[in-house]
Amino acid sequence: MNRPLPEKTDIIVVGAGLMGTSIAYHLARMGADRVLVLEQGFVGAQGATAKSLGGIRTQFATEINVRFSLASKTVFENFEAEFGIKLHYTPSGYLYLTGSDRGRRIFESTAALLDRMGLFAEILDPEEIARRWPFLETGNLTGACWTPQDGYYSINEVAQGFAQGARRLGVQIHEETKVTEVLTRNRRVTGVRTHTGRIIQSDWVVNAAGPWSGLVAASAGVDLPVGPLRRHLFMTGPFDRLPPLLPFILYFDSGWYMRREGPALLLAGPSDNTDSQRTFSEKVDFDAQEWTAEQSIQRIPVLENAGILRGWIGHYALSPDRHAVIGAYPELSGFVVCTGFSGHGFQHSPAAGRVTAELIVSGRSETLDIHPLRPTRFREKDLIEEPLTSFKNR
Ligand SMILES: Cc1cc2nc3c(=O)[nH]c(=O)nc-3n(C[C@H](O)[C@H](O)[C@H](O)COP(=O)(O)OP(=O)(O)OC[C@H]3O[C@@H](n4cnc5c(N)ncnc54)[C@H](O)[C@@H]3O)c2cc1C
Known part of the structure; x- marks a missing residue:
């Protein structure tokens, strides 16, 4: 059963799909206190996660995508030892x-x-x-x-594994709680407002809202071309x-x-x-x-x-260059995004959760170089194209 929503917390994660649950789990594992996940529906039950086909491939045209697959593969292969859940591959x-x-x-x-x-x-x-x-x-x-x-996994067990793992480490996950606005003051995040009008204060807000993440970013006043x-x-x-x-x-x-x-x-x-x-x-x-x-x-x-x-x-969370978007905005402290996986977010969710948590806890990602995935690359016109997708090729 959910505890009541707190008035104040340290880190709010918006969305409990594969990314939100993985980020929350990795944050807690790295020792972050008071992590609160707010999900408008139910854990892994809507958005891209609910419809994913669970494919994991090394066959990408960009090195960064291959590296994310390899880092995540190790986690899937040891999932039972880490999360107590046997995956079907x-x-x-x-x-x-x-x-x-x-x-x-x-x-x-x-x-x-x-x-x-x-x-x-x-x-x-x-x-x-x-x-x-x-x-x-x-x-x-x-x-x-x-x-x-390459091959494919059964996916629901992965999102549930991350969520259970996060809860065991003290993370609160509140379902049926929609974030309607990310609150800011003086170029800093101060918290969120929920659909009931409730305000929860926090110094960090992580946008893991998948196909909705462009809307969540807009409520914080920053541009994120993911839809x-x-x-x-x-x-x-x-x-x-x-x-x-x-x-x-x-x-x-x-x-x-x-x-x-x-x-x-x-x-x-x-x-x-x-x-x-x-x-x-x-x-x-x-x-x-x-x-x-x-x-x-x-x-x-x-x-x-x-x-x-x-x-x-x-619904995929599509980014303009079909690469993930992970990182922060220089003009808004405390706001971090992890989204835009455009058809390969299942297989990259373990590594993506980890690097996003590292960014918050240590100020930089140690596992992988995520600079090419920063959200400012779109306005800097520094895109990295991934042609090997599952969409109609341009
Ligand atoms: C048809 C299909 C097939 C796919 N096949 C594969 C595959 O084979 N291999 C692979 O690696 N990837 C695949 N993917 C991609 C993969 O499923 C996604 O990249 C991954 O699930 C993304 O997870 P997410 O957490 O970013 O987004 P989502 O799963 O969409 O989660 C976002 C969550 O945020 C919540 N949310 C949104 N707005 C708010 C708000 N304002 N307040 C609170 N909560 C909010 C939503 O309810 C949702 O639960 C596929 C995707 C699709 C659509």
């Missing part, structure tokens, strides 16, 4: 496909980057792709990048005309992807970065279902025999 591998020369060039530079970092990635020609996965249509492909060391990007997902019924263990298959050029979910299949619908997709709407569009069926059958013709049973919407 599927060693599917990640298979990125492309039909373009640009895609092939990005795959080749990604494979070279991974090689320099001592990791494995294999570039495959269409003939080899067809030999290994004969169910794939390879006619229009220019190549693939295959990382067999929702809708993604349709569809689930088939049990389908045994494909192998039980399939790669996580992504088509770089259109943003379509697919992975197994038990005996069924999860198929990704369109995720165009257009105005109509940048909303919090949960409406499933029939056009999206058609697009998904077409893309799926083009790539895997046997899917003509699979029926779509249901569809839903997930």
